[in-house]
Amino acid sequence: MTEHLLQVSSLNKHFGGIYATDDVNLAVEQGKIHAIIGPNGAGKTTLLAQLSGQIKPDSGDIEFGGKSIIHYSMARRAREGLARSFQITSVVMPMTLLQNVMLAVQGTGGHSFRFWAPVSDDREMRDAAMASLAEVGLDDRADRVAANVSHGEQRQLEVAMALAMKPRMLLLDEPMAGMGKEEGAMMVEILNRLRGDKTILLVEHDMDAVFSLADKLSVLVDGHIIATDTVEAIRNNLEVQRAYLGDSHA
Amino acid sequence: MGMVPRSVSAWCYAALLAVLALAPFLFEWMEQPFYLDLLSRGLILAIAVISLNLILGYGGMVSLGHAAYIGIGAYCVGIPAYYDLYNGWLHLALALGVSGLFALVTGAVSLRTKGVYFIMITMAFSQMVYFIFLSLEEYGADDGLVIYARSEFPEWMSMDGATSLYYWIFILMLLSLFLINRLVHARFGRVIVGSKFNEPRMQALGFDTYRYRLACYVISAMLCSLAGMLLGNFAGFISPDMISWARSGELIFMVIIGGVASIFGPLIGTLAFVVLEEGLSAITVYWHLIFGIMLVALVLFGKGGIHGWLSMLDRKRVEHD
Numbered sequence: 005m006t007e008h009l010l011q012v013s014s015l016n017k018h019f020g021g022i023y024a025t026d027d028v029n030l031a032v033e034q035g036k037i038h039a040i041i042g043p044n045g046a047g048k049t050t051l052l053a054q055l056s057g058q059i060k061p062d063s064g065d066i067e068f069g070g071k072s073i074i075h076y077s078m079a080r081r082a083r084e085g086l087a088r089s090f091q092i093t094s095v096v097m098p099m100t101l102l103q104n105v106m107l108a109v110q111g112t113g114g115h116s117f118r119f120w121a122p123v124s125d126d127r128e129m130r131d132a133a134m135a136s137l138a139e140v141g142l143d144d145r146a147d148r149v150a151a152n153v154s155h156g157e158q159r160q161l162e163v164a165m166a167l168a169m170k171p172r173m174l175l176l177d178e179p180m181a182g183m184g185k186e187e188g189a190m191m192v193e194i195l196n197r198l199r200g201d202k203t204i205l206l207v208e209h210d211m212d213a214v215f216s217l218a219d220k221l222s223v224l225v226d227g228h229i230i231a232t233d234t235v236e237a238i239r240n241n242l243e244v245q246r247a248y249l250g251d252s253h254a
Numbered sequence: 255m256g257m258v259p260r261s262v263s264a265w266c267y268a269a270l271l272a273v274l275a276l277a278p279f280l281f282e283w284m285e286q287p288f289y290l291d292l293l294s295r296g297l298i299l300a301i302a303v304i305s306l307n308l309i310l311g312y313g314g315m316v317s318l319g320h321a322a323y324i325g326i327g328a329y330c331v332g333i334p335a336y337y338d339l340y341n342g343w344l345h346l347a348l349a350l351g352v353s354g355l356f357a358l359v360t361g362a363v364s365l366r367t368k369g370v371y372f373i374m375i376t377m378a379f380s381q382m383v384y385f386i387f388l389s390l391e392e393y394g395a396d397d398g399l400v401i402y403a404r405s406e407f408p409e410w411m412s413m414d415g416a417t418s419l420y421y422w423i424f425i426l427m428l429l430s431l432f433l434i435n436r437l438v439h440a441r442f443g444r445v446i447v448g449s450k451f452n453e454p455r456m457q458a459l460g461f462d463t464y465r466y467r468l469a470c471y472v473i474s475a476m477l478c479s480l481a482g483m484l485l486g487n488f489a490g491f492i493s494p495d496m497i498s499w500a501r502s503g504e505l506i507f508m509v510i511i512g513g514v515a516s517i518f519g520p521l522i523g524t525l526a527f528v529v530l531e532e533g534l535s536a537i538t539v540y541w542h543l544i545f546g547i548m549l550v551a552l553v554l555f556g557k558g559g560i561h562g563w564l565s566m567l568d569r570k571r572v573e574h575d
């Protein structure tokens with residue numbers, strides 16, 4: 005039997021009349037990259053927000069590592085090893101890249117009711133943060149203020165922060181959104197390096213990236229998963245082509 | 255940490271501290287004892303403003319009720335004194351204990367809200383304290399209460415005499431600066447500052463921001479109560495007026511004048527406020543108006559306050575080097 009790190013069952017969420025999440029069932033295997041594709045407004049971000057604990061579902065259950073985390077706060081889920089990066093860049097803008105990533109490292113290191121020792125003297129934390137920055141190729145810009153770096157670099161910072169949390173699973177919401185060709189290719193490379201090591205749930209619009217990265221694919225339309233299969237099978241799935249790929253690939 | 259100042263602003267602050275340390279002798283030599291009074295009051299307020307800056311400047315929690323903690327600290331001297339209890343340790347313990355407890359309870363409620371609601375609810379709680387003290391007939395109600403003697407401490411750290419009290423105030427002010435400096439650069443401070451700018455992100459990183467913000471609020475309140483305890487001793491008089499929300503508003507202005515989220519900003523902001531208030535009121539009866547206009551101009555155009563201006567000098571110098 006395969007081991008599922010994340011198991012979502014009968015998840016529902018509606019905003020007024022919009023069923024943003026409609027009876028979603030999803031199982032993500034340990035160590036695999038599972039991609040979710042779907043048109044704009046399909047409910048991909050809403051799904052990730054429920055997994056990370058930012059939004060409360062109306063009903064359904066989420067199991068992570070074999071236990072239900074449905075009642076856990078966002079912070080607790082993060083400490084359990086479920087790290088999220090945001091579609092819309094969400095970092096601490098006035099802080100440097102290094103300080104941002106150090107915050108992510110700090111979050112994994114027990115409570116922060118430590119009032120006396122300066123963070124900047126903490127070699128261990130600094131080294132761990134630099135390592136994560138190096139993983140996404142930002143180590144040479146560590147002391148730049150987040151607000152002053154390019155959009156692509158902010159996206160990389162998002163991923164570096166998620167990595168620095170040393171999570172068991174990454175929830176990545178369009179890590180390549182708004183990136184140039186080169187930056188996008190670099191992100192694919194970064195994620196490829198994580199293959200096997202980290203379990204990843206990847207929401208992404210860039211089809212080439214998704215097809216080259218994903219072990220498995222789920223197609224989300226109007227809040228409902230209409231297909232989950234291997235990349236090959238999905239590519240050949242007519243229903244999917246009609247519902248989603250139709251406009252651009254047909 | 256080097257002991258030699260490395261920038262224009264650092265030199266200014268070092269010089270300021272040196273002057274403050276010698277102020278009693280300076281004023282005695284100038285034969286201006288009134289100045290020591292003024293400065294004592296200024297430094298007491300500075301402690302309150304330093305404490306407010308922790309939550310307002312670093313934490314982004316704009317409290318319009320911080321004067322309540324000055325009041326609580328002062329009443330923790332005045333009420334025991336009314337019963338002839340002058341033990342200073344008792345006063346200190348009461349001030350810290352009561353303010354901490356009150357901050358824990360009211361902060362737990364207030365921090366559930368954000369923005370304008372937080373401002374309003376902190377103000378409401380401080381008004382509550384105001385009306386409680388106003389209703390205490392036994393302790394003078396709106397007339398207030400005279401404190402006949404200062405808190406009693408061992409001989410070597412006695413508060414008696416203007417100079418001794420001044421050094422009490424000065425040293426507590428220094429300790430406040432030191433405490434805040436450690437706090438904001440430690441792990442705790444990083445969480446507080448991070449939550450000011452992006453609380454959801456901090457939660458996504460695993461921080462229970464609410465708990466850290468509440469702890470920060472309590473620390474700030476306890477520090478502020480020290481200002482109240484000193485004010486009770488300095489003025490020898492307590493009254494509910496200490497707590498009015500207009501007082502709390504003044505504290506916010508002092509933070510802004512000095513420069514939010516800087517270590518020395520609150521100190522220079524408070525001193526500037528006190529000196530201006532004193533100077534302008536000596537010149538014209540319309541000083542409130544002039545003062546108001548200056549404050550508005552500062553808020554609109556003076557980004558970063560006095561600390562911000564000094565830092566600009568630092569940057570200029572770096573460019574010249």
Ligand SMILES: Nc1ncnc2c1ncn2[C@@H]1O[C@H](COP(=O)(O)OP(=O)(O)OP(=O)(O)O)[C@@H](O)[C@H]1O
Nearest residue numbers: 019022024042043044045046047048049050051091
């Ligand atoms: N807080 C909210 N209140 C009301 N409606 C919402 C809210 N959040 C999302 N929605 C709606 O739910 C639907 C799903 O939105 P969501 O952001 O999850 O889509 P998405 O698949 O991430 O889209 P995109 O590809 O554009 O990022 C949309 O119709 C959106 O308008």
Ligand SMILES: [Mg+2]
Nearest residue numbers: 048049050091
């Ligand atoms: Mg989205």
